[in-house]
Amino acid sequence: MTLRVLYFARLRERFGVAEESLAFGGTTAADLIAELRARGGVWAEELAAGRAFRVAVNQDIVAFDAALPDGAEVAIFPPVTGG
Amino acid sequence: MTLRVLYFARLRERFGVAEESLAFGGTTAADLIAELRARGGVWAEELAAGRAFRVAVNQDIVAFDAALPDGAEVAIFPPVTGG
Amino acid sequence: MKIRVQNERFDAGAEMAAMSQGRTDIGALASFVGLARDLNEGSGVQAITLEHYPGMTEKALAAVVEEAAARWALLDVTVIHRIGRLLPGDPIVLVAVASLHRGEAFAACEFIMDYLKTRAPFWKKEETPAGTRWVEARASDDAAAARWIKP
Amino acid sequence: MKIRVQNERFDAGAEMAAMSQGRTDIGALASFVGLARDLNEGSGVQAITLEHYPGMTEKALAAVVEEAAARWALLDVTVIHRIGRLLPGDPIVLVAVASLHRGEAFAACEFIMDYLKTRAPFWKKEETPAGTRWVEARASDDAAAARWIKP
Numbered sequence: 357m358t359l360r361v362l363y364f365a366r367l368r369e370r371f372g373v374a375e376e377s378l379a380f381g382g383t384t385a386a387d388l389i390a391e392l393r394a395r396g397g398v399w400a401e402e403l404a405a406g407r408a409f410r411v412a413v414n415q416d417i418v419a420f421d422a423a424l425p426d427g428a429e430v431a432i433f434p435p436v437t438g439g
Numbered sequence: 440m441t442l443r444v445l446y447f448a449r450l451r452e453r454f455g456v457a458e459e460s461l462a463f464g465g466t467t468a469a470d471l472i473a474e475l476r477a478r479g480g481v482w483a484e485e486l487a488a489g490r491a492f493r494v495a496v497n498q499d500i501v502a503f504d505a506a507l508p509d510g511a512e513v514a515i516f517p518p519v520t521g522g
Numbered sequence: 523m524k525i526r527v528q529n530e531r532f533d534a535g536a537e538m539a540a541m542s543q544g545r546t547d548i549g550a551l552a553s554f555v556g557l558a559r560d561l562n563e564g565s566g567v568q569a570i571t572l573e574h575y576p577g578m579t580e581k582a583l584a585a586v587v588e589e590a591a592a593r594w595a596l597l598d599v600t601v602i603h604r605i606g607r608l609l610p611g612d613p614i615v616l617v618a619v620a621s622l623h624r625g626e627a628f629a630a631c632e633f634i635m636d637y638l639k640t641r642a643p644f645w646k647k648e649e650t651p652a653g654t655r656w657v658e659a660r661a662s663d664d665a666a667a668a669r670w671i672k673p
Numbered sequence: 674m675k676i677r678v679q680n681e682r683f684d685a686g687a688e689m690a691a692m693s694q695g696r697t698d699i700g701a702l703a704s705f706v707g708l709a710r711d712l713n714e715g716s717g718v719q720a721i722t723l724e725h726y727p728g729m730t731e732k733a734l735a736a737v738v739e740e741a742a743a744r745w746a747l748l749d750v751t752v753i754h755r756i757g758r759l760l761p762g763d764p765i766v767l768v769a770v771a772s773l774h775r776g777e778a779f780a781a782c783e784f785i786m787d788y789l790k791t792r793a794p795f796w797k798k799e800e801t802p803a804g805t806r807w808v809e810a811r812a813s814d815d816a817a818a819a820r821w822i823k824p
Contacts, residue, residue, distance in 0.1 A: 365796035415728055416729075437808040438793050439795070448647070514575060517645065520656075521572065521614075521615070522556050542764075547710060549708055551707075551708065554701070611699075662776075
């Protein structure tokens with residue numbers, strides 16, 4: 357399936373990318389994270405187990421075991437700090 | 440001793456007096472209340488045991504057993520309802 | 523700290539703006555405005571008249587604000603309470619609290635309102651279709667104030 | 674209900690006045706304004722920049738307001754959150770809640786702020802003398818939001 361993946365704030369800056377289109381062979385948000393982590397470098401570092409980040413699917417925050425629908429807009433970002 | 444006694448809100452209206460100077464032979468706020476109650480009529484009614492009213496001495500709310508200093512400004516009024 | 527008892531209408535926005543004007547250390551500004559309603563205890567209210575105890579009112583409000591300032595780290599407080607005859611929709615009271623963080627600003631603002639409601643000598647009289655009536659004190663206001671009593 | 678995400682400065686007083694304008698049923702108007710401070714985590718802050726997730730931001734704010742409206746009887750709510758570069762003293766966020774009684778207005782206003790702080794996708798970057806840094810999320814904000822979880 358194809359996903360549109362967005363990065364925000366510190367992750368956007370460290371990855372050097374705000375948005376990408378991704379051919380994805382997995383099922384869940386956790387699968388996607390594992391795939392991105394496998395890129396190594398800053399990806400492995402920022403998405404390491406124990407680092408705090410959030411995943412939203414179609415603009416709702418989801419648990420990491422959530423299934424990703426085809427064509428989903430997936431966003432990965434640090435804990436929010438507005439207000 | 441001499442007291443300046445003030446009444447507010449419903450008590451002022453029912454007593455028909457906002458302020459009076461009073462020669463007082465007692466000691467405490469409770470003594471004053473008993474003396475006023477002895478006037479009978481609306482005084483006995485509004486200051487009856489069980490009716491809710493407050494006593495302030497020199498602009499601080501006090502307990503009924505508080506001693507009244509000579510020349511004190513004593514105010515008697517219903518529970519407050521501002522805000 | 524600003525405490526006022528006045529007949530005149532106040533501008534809550536202008537008061538709040540004045541508190542943060544020229545300052546860069548305030549992180550949180552919590553405020554409360556109480557307004558006269560057209561309905562109370564099930565009957566229409568055409569107007570209210572607020573009576574107070576001149577002298578004691580200011581003293582009681584200052585004591586409430588001092589107690590709030592002793593409990594929380596506050597940068598500024600404004601309390602304005604109106605007296606006289608007010609119409610439905612008119613603002614009655616403003617409490618605004620500036621602090622570093624929102625938790626303290628919210629707590630102090632609510633504390634000041636709860637204590638003002640039970641300690642400041644104001645009394646409301648309502649004009650209703652059935653005549654005028656003095657507003658009765660509410661047990662819920664005593665309960666709200668009692669929440670802040672420290673063990 | 675009014676929810677806005679905008680670059681422009683807002684006028685908290687004008688927003689609050691607009692909520693009660695022409696109405697006589699509102700008894701309580703609680704509000705909170707969060708402002709940019711010149712100091713955070715022990716170092717000077719010259720400016721902050723707020724990034725957000727367009728689309729999700731509005732959706733998340735609407736969900737928080739809806740949850741508040743389901744918990745308390747609210748007459749009106751305004752939420753405005755700014756994005757872009759702000760200087761110390763600039764207002765960042767406004768939450769204003771109109772209700773019949775003060776208890777509900779205070780609770781809903783604080784609830785919306787606590788949930789906004791942990792659920793709305795905004796991120797702050799600070800300019801300090803030592804360079805820029807992303808603000809870290811605070812455990813105290815998670816704790817504040819957790820207070821509202823019903824048993």
